[in-house]
Amino acid sequence: MAMSALDVARIKADFPLLSKVEVAGRPIVYLDSASSSQKPRAVIEAMDEFSETTYANVHRGVYGIAAQATDRYEAARAKVARFIGAPSSSGIVFTKNVTEAMNLVAYSWGRANLSAGDVVVLTEIEHHANLVPWLILREERGIELRFIPMADDYTLDLGELDRLLDGAKLLGVTAMSNVLGTLTPIRQLADAAHAAGALCLVDGAQYVPHLPTDVTELGCDFFGFTGHKMLGPTGIGVLWAREELLDAMPAFLGGGEMIRDVRLDGWTPNDIPWKFEAGTPPIVEVIGLGAAVDYLQELGMAAVREHEMSLTDYALRTLTSRFGDDLVVQGPTDVTKRGGAISISYRDVHPHDLSQVLDERGVCVRAGHHCAKPLMRRLGVGATARASLYIYNDPSDIDALADALASAGDFFSL
Numbered sequence: 001m002a003m004s005a006l007d008v009a010r011i012k013a014d015f016p017l018l019s020k021v022e023v024a025g026r027p028i029v030y031l032d033s034a035s036s037s038q039k040p041r042a043v044i045e046a047m048d049e050f051s052e053t054t055y056a057n058v059h060r061g062v063y064g065i066a067a068q069a070t071d072r073y074e075a076a077r078a079k080v081a082r083f084i085g086a087p088s089s090s091g092i093v094f095t096k097n098v099t100e101a102m103n104l105v106a107y108s109w110g111r112a113n114l115s116a117g118d119v120v121v122l123t124e125i126e127h128h129a130n131l132v133p134w135l136i137l138r139e140e141r142g143i144e145l146r147f148i149p150m151a152d153d154y155t156l157d158l159g160e161l162d163r164l165l166d167g168a169k170l171l172g173v174t175a176m177s178n179v180l181g182t183l184t185p186i187r188q189l190a191d192a193a194h195a196a197g198a199l200c201l202v203d204g205a206q207y208v209p210h211l212p213t214d215v216t217e218l219g220c221d222f223f224g225f226t227g228h229k230m231l232g233p234t235g236i237g238v239l240w241a242r243e244e245l246l247d248a249m250p251a252f253l254g255g256g257e258m259i260r261d262v263r264l265d266g267w268t269p270n271d272i273p274w275k276f277e278a279g280t281p282p283i284v285e286v287i288g289l290g291a292a293v294d295y296l297q298e299l300g301m302a303a304v305r306e307h308e309m310s311l312t313d314y315a316l317r318t319l320t321s322r323f324g325d326d327l328v329v330q331g332p333t334d335v336t337k338r339g340g341a342i343s344i345s346y347r348d349v350h351p352h353d354l355s356q357v358l359d360e361r362g363v364c365v366r367a368g369h370h371c372a373k374p375l376m377r378r379l380g381v382g383a384t385a386r387a388s389l390y391i392y393n394d395p396s397d398i399d400a401l402a403d404a405l406a407s408a409g410d411f412f413s414l
């Protein structure tokens with residue numbers, strides 16, 4: 001097959017862990033990037049360099065390094081804004097992760113705008129991060145939740161979309177399922193939400209690391225993602241929202257930095273985005289996220305997407321030809337409609353057992369419910385084993401996965 005839009009050998013060499021960690025004398029085969037990606041040396045070094053030369057708290061001190069630290073922190077925000085096509089950096093709120101970004105919308109916008117009987121539409125394929133905050137609000141406020149179902153081909157069934165959106169105030173949807181790999185039609189969904197008078201919130205956790213992202217073109221109102229799945233460190237996520245929405249939303253957490261003035265009889269909020277960044281932010285992690293964005297931009301997100309489509313195609317064809325009916329891929333087969341998170345069910349082997357046997361051969365896949373329990377119920381399984389691909393994977397990793405699956409098959413048929 002024609003490989004690849006990326007120079008994977010060179011990329012692999014940028015990731016220290018991929019060569020340092022060996023299992024049974026062979027480099028580890030990391031196929032769990034949908035859970036968290038590995039970090040390139042450029043990200044690790046950017047965080048070290050900042051800590052060694054510029055570190056100080058931001059937005060506080062007037063001395064030299066404090067001013068430089070603030071400038072670099074805000075420059076990273078501007079970089080992130082450009083990376084996702086946001087009109088300006090004022091709409092970029094730094095959070096702990098995408099889970100906190102979704103909660104920020106539910107706690108701030110949700111509690112200011114939703115009361116008993118108001119409708120929020122979600123989908124059956126959501127990660128718990130874009131589900132539990134709304135279940136909490138349903139318990140607390142008595143809002144109504146409706147769900148767009150999954151069709152049997154693992155895409156969203158939009159047949160009843162207009163009825164589901166009728167009278168809704170918000171549509172919340174993942175841009176790519178972390179279990180199925182399914183890409184959802186965000187522009188179409190956002191337009192339908194707007195036509196019904198609802199806002200559109202997107203969970204972009206699996207999208208931003210893998211596809212060119214332009215929130216303006218996607219047409220949504222809120223968009224969250226998480227740094228650690230896109231080569232960045234843990235502890236840093238992003239909520240982008242249209243500025244007029246953020247301006248109108250009440251503060252989420254209170255404390256330092258998010259205020260303009262505090263008196264004993266009251267307080268006034270800071271401007272956006274700082275109104276939503278209470279306390280000392282994850283400064284070093286923001287610098288790391290900025291370096292991750294640089295790294296991805298250097299590769300080019302169109303090339304990242306092209307690489308993943310051809311590698312996913314190779315993976316799906318390899319698994320089908322080697323295992324036939326013994327293996328079910330829980331997700332679309334058309335690579336233009338999906339990303340590289342490949343959930344499998346293999347004979348009647350429990351995914352945890354499977355993952356353990358693969359681990360003995362140095363192949364890392366995730367086994368479990370992937371924080372999408374309602375989706376697991378819809379699929380009729382308790383768990384799946386999920387191999388997920390990224391920029392540092394190549395066909396040799398897929399072959400290693402297939403070999404390990406074959407030996408697991410032998411092992412469990414004994």
Ligand SMILES: Cc1ncc(COP(=O)(O)O)c(C=O)c1O
Binds near residue numbers: 176178206
């Ligand atoms: C689609 C999706 N949403 C949300 C999350 C939660 O990400 P985080 O734990 O970084 O908040 C994940 C992570 O697995 C995900 O795949």
